[in-house]
Amino acid sequence: MTTTLRLGHRRSRPRVDRLIAGRLPVFVALVGLMAWAVHARTRDLGAPLWIDEGISFGVAHHPLWAIPGVLRQDGAPPLFYMLLHVWTAVLGSTVRSGHVLSLLFAVLAIPAAFWATGGVFGRRAGVFAAVLVALDPFAATYAIEVRMYSMLLLMGLLATGAFLRAFVVAPGHRGWALGVAGALAAVMYTHNWGLFYVAAAGLVWLCLVAASGRPLRRQLMISGAIGFGGALVLFLPWLPIVVVQAQHTGAPWSHAPHWKSISTAFERLLGGRVPETVLLLFALAGCGQLLRADRYPAVRRAALATAGVALLTFAVAYAWSNLSSPAWALRYLVIVLAPVAIVIAAALSRAGPVAVAVLAVIFVGSWYGKPTHAAMAHKSNVAEVAQRLGPVLPAGVQVFSTQPEEVPVLHYYLPPSTRFATPLGRVADAGVMDWRDAMARLDRPEAATTFAQVLRRLRSGQQLLLVQPRFSAPSAPWTRRIRQLARRVQHDRLADPTVRVIDSVLPQHGFGRATVSALLLERQPASGQ
Known part of the structure; x- marks a missing residue:
């Protein structure tokens, strides 16, 4: 039997007029953000390729079913390259066509952020998450790069949203558990840091199981077996190549991160030191209401679970890069941005109307015009x-x-x-x-x-x-x-x-x-x- 947890919504089914009034502004906001993302990036669609983008086109030019074998040399999963192969077969291998594919993923990440957040923390939080994903310069940097990073952000948002629904909102729901399986597999097939994300999600799931009573624990265990077991089954065909890659490719161009790398990472993730500080301070101010277990225990569990996935993904990647083979690059943090944007948006939504002003000031004062046209042109x-x-x-x-x-x-x-x-x-x-x-x-x-x-x-x-x-x-x-x-x-x-x-x-x-x-x-x- 499926148990659905209500996340603090006091109203029952809304009236039709109220439903329209509530959804229309959200729809307009999402369309506006997507239009802005396209407009802001259009001028840079012809930006010159750099090293990794050349590799993307080079791998994608091989026959479709030869790409997995080719990637034994490269060390990356195949999903993005196979999609790029199909894309370029239809639209050509020009710089602009490659950038448009990444821009498409970046634009789709905006409604995905709303869906992942809004269905758990409320519509206001969903809109804030969409704003963060649409305007954050870190995400924008990779919105027109012929690499898998904007796709990874999209997959990370979908995976986090499915995770929260399967293990917090509706534990025991078989459909969401299957969604978790597909989303986690897609994350792992997109980038190797997806393995760190899945490991973090697995640890958070175990914590949820341990903190739950017996009936709920059983439902969480069944859903987890479907979600994580299904993801493993889907990923099994690629596992032998991952083993070969881990033994022979690695990232010798990378370095082991140190303590300073932590502050640098979150500064880049949130578009600079000033916006990082402001966002985190105001998010912390909204955490008091977000974590009030006496009123909305499911919201508290969802917020802690999302923060746990974000921090543990970062921690596992940091530890692996120090204890095993270095696999550290700031651009890989885009998978961390997915849960980070969700939890910050959820906290801001509880901070009151001032959160809107904060986002507006950050955008005008720090984010607008970034990344600059010169930065994209001189990669x-x-x-x-x-x-x-x-x-x-x-x-x-x-x-x-x-x-x-x-x-x-x-x-x-x-x-x-x-x-x-x-x-x-x-x-x-x-x-x-x-x-x-x-x-x-x-x-x-x-x-x-x-x-x-x-x-x-x-x-x-x-x-x-x-x-x-x-x-x-x-x-x-x-x-x-x-x-x-x-x-x-x-x-x-x-x-x-x-x-x-x-x-x-x-x-x-x-x-x-x-x-x-x-x-x-x-x-x-x-x-x-």
Whole structure:
């Protein structure tokens, strides 16, 4: 028998006129927020691709059913890449079409935030959650990036909403339990941090079971078996590849987070230090009413469960990145944003009308215009390199990229006949970065001599495009090693007097992990010839 917990709503079924009056403003607000999200991002749909976006297109260009096998080299789940494959097969592989797919997920996340929050904490909280998802600069940054992050936010919101309904609002409801199974599987098939989210949700579910009386405990255990067991069954086909990826790919470009990473993470998550502080303070002010167990015990359980999922996802990822393989990147926190937005919105909805003014002031004072057009336009300068040098490159020219993961985005922009080599050797599949044991291969002595070998094979009159990274402050083992190799490459180039620079593109907008310089080299005839 299913038990449904009422979340403090005193009214019974509302009248028709009241129902229309209540839903119409919400509908208008959601449509307005979705329209704003589209309008604010439209100008950046043509922003140049950076490293990871080039990899997205490169993987997606493979045959649909070959993509899971290709991802043995990359270390990511397949769902986004397979969707991108179908999307580009219909709309083409242009930069704009790829960005539109991510924007579509970001726009759908707005009503998803309302649904996930409003059905548990009330319509006002649902609207606040939609506002946060629509206007937060962190979410907006990935709304037009050809990666899976806006999709991950959407899946995280749906999973959190289903979780609350299955284990708090209507424990024992088989339909919501099945919804949990599908949503959790989708999260895991979208990004590997989805595994941390599922682990956190599982821990929160166990806490709910332990804190419940015998009849409710039995219902929660049955729903949990359906939800988490079903998710495991759906994820089983991918599990062998996850094991291989965990053993051989990893993220050598990442670093183990430290204590400062915690404050940095939440500052980025909420769009800056000032909005982070203000939002958290006013959210805390609304927590008193939100957690009043004597009036609405189910609301209290829902709020604690949502906060638990958010904090435990962060904690599990933090611990894994320190105790096992580093898997830390601020952009991965988008899965944490889903429950964070829900719990902050729920708390703000209890803070009274002042919460509306707070959100308005934060938007005008801190969030409006972010991310800036310049930030989106300067993610990478590879498109500029291709625009300047692509037309003058001879057919079949070889490109040497000291940073191996730059190859897929170079491959996207440069002529199709271009050949590629890196310190790891000749690139067989230029659309994919092979991360399998990449750090160990990069540390081999032969990696330091690869460019010299390529240079020696350059015949008189033949050209070579050398692409070098321009790191500002490399902090991970991978980027530190790449900088060492870049210096060795520069030394080998200058040591050969018969090779001269005939054209170049140097960065104009500062340095970052995706910034490169490009030198077009040509072998000159030896003296006396």
